[in-house]
Amino acid sequence: MTRTLRALALLLDYPSESLKAHFAEVREALETEGFLKPEILAKLQRLMHNFEVLSVLELQMNYSELFDNSRALSLHFFEHIHGESRDRGQAMLDLGEEYVERGFYIERDELPDFIPMFLEFTSCLKIDEARDWLSQPSHVFAALKERLEERDSEYAGIFDALLTLAQEKPDPEAVRELVERAKASEKTSIDEVWEEEQVTFMASQPHKPVNKIVERLKAAGKLIMSSSDT
Numbered sequence: 001m002t003r004t005l006r007a008l009a010l011l012l013d014y015p016s017e018s019l020k021a022h023f024a025e026v027r028e029a030l031e032t033e034g035f036l037k038p039e040i041l042a043k044l045q046r047l048m049h050n051f052e053v054l055s056v057l058e059l060q061m062n063y064s065e066l067f068d069n070s071r072a073l074s075l076h077f078f079e080h081i082h083g084e085s086r087d088r089g090q091a092m093l094d095l096g097e098e099y100v101e102r103g104f105y106i107e108r109d110e111l112p113d114f115i116p117m118f119l120e121f122t123s124c125l126k127i128d129e130a131r132d133w134l135s136q137p138s139h140v141f142a143a144l145k146e147r148l149e150e151r152d153s154e155y156a157g158i159f160d161a162l163l164t165l166a167q168e169k170p171d172p173e174a175v176r177e178l179v180e181r182a183k184a185s186e187k188t189s190i191d192e193v194w195e196e197e198q199v200t201f202m203a204s205q206p207h208k209p210v211n212k213i214v215e216r217l218k219a220a221g222k223l224i225m226s227s228s229d230t
Contacts (some may be wrong), residue, residue, distance in 0.1 A: 001130055001165060003029035004036060005123035010064075011047060012075065012158050014115040017057035018049065023051045040164050043157035050154060074149055076112040077140045080178055121161075135168035142170040142177035 007029040010019055019026070027048055030036060036044075051059065068071050074080065078088045078095075078216040095112040097104070104121050106112065118137075145159035163170070 001033070001035050001127050002123045003033045004165065005119050005130065008158055009053075009116040009123065010133055012119070012155070015051070015056055015063055017056050020051065020056050020059070023048075024103065026051075035165060035207035035223075036161055037164070038119045040157070040161050043066075043160045045157075047154040047157055066148075066151070066153060073144065075115045076111055076113045077115060077118070080140045080143065080181075106132075131167055134162060134166035136164060138168040139165050139170040139174040139178060141166070141176045146175065146179055 007026045010026055030044065030048075031041060034163075042171075046171070050062075067075055071079065078091050081088075081091070084148075092112050096106070098111060102121075102124070106117065106125055109116070110117050118133075122133045125133065141159045141162045145156050148156035148159065153175055
């Protein structure tokens with residue numbers, strides 16, 4: 001699953017000349033490693049076609065227009081869970097510590113919860129552990145997928161792929177609340193939206209690692225994520 005996750009991380013990152021030049025390798029990784037079914041690969045075809053036919057400038061303009069102009073499409077998953085509350089800062093520190101403990105060091109000017117960076121991290125883990133980490137923000141992935149589909153964006157296919165790799169069916173109520181929070185944030189102040197509910201935590205199941213970052217990823221308002229619900 002390593003090559004698939006790294007390919008998805010590259011596709012979700014800011015388009016570059018290097019990616020454009022080596023895009024055939026990205027496509028090959030997604031199509032041959034065997035972790036994505038044909039129907040999921042089909043949902044990625046429009047995005048991959050764009051990387052093959054559009055200029056780097058066009059790709060960058062499309063990316064910026066989509067992800068830089070809407071908080072609802074933020075690629076920093078703690079923004080969807082904690083908004084601008086102080087909890088986000090501590091969650092960021094915890095996630096950074098998890099990276100370091102596993103020998104993963106950040107060498108770029110990005111926050112730890114940037115999804116392409118998170119995917120790079122999970123690509124370094126064993127398959128079972130990678131699936132576990134991917135499953136934790138699955139409700140965020142599902143909400144982003146829904147928002148991108150509403151915009152008819154080719155990037156929605158990436159989140160279809162991530163949900164497939166995570167093998168986690170997000171709680172529909174959790175996804176619904178995240179989508180509604182994003183809509184509400186356009187009408188009210190960020191503090192009113194994200195601090196409205198008290199965050200509740202639940203310990204993970206015995207086979208899953210229990211640590212602060214996993215707990216934080218499972219919590220969004222009063223919504224509790226657990227694989228036993230699927």
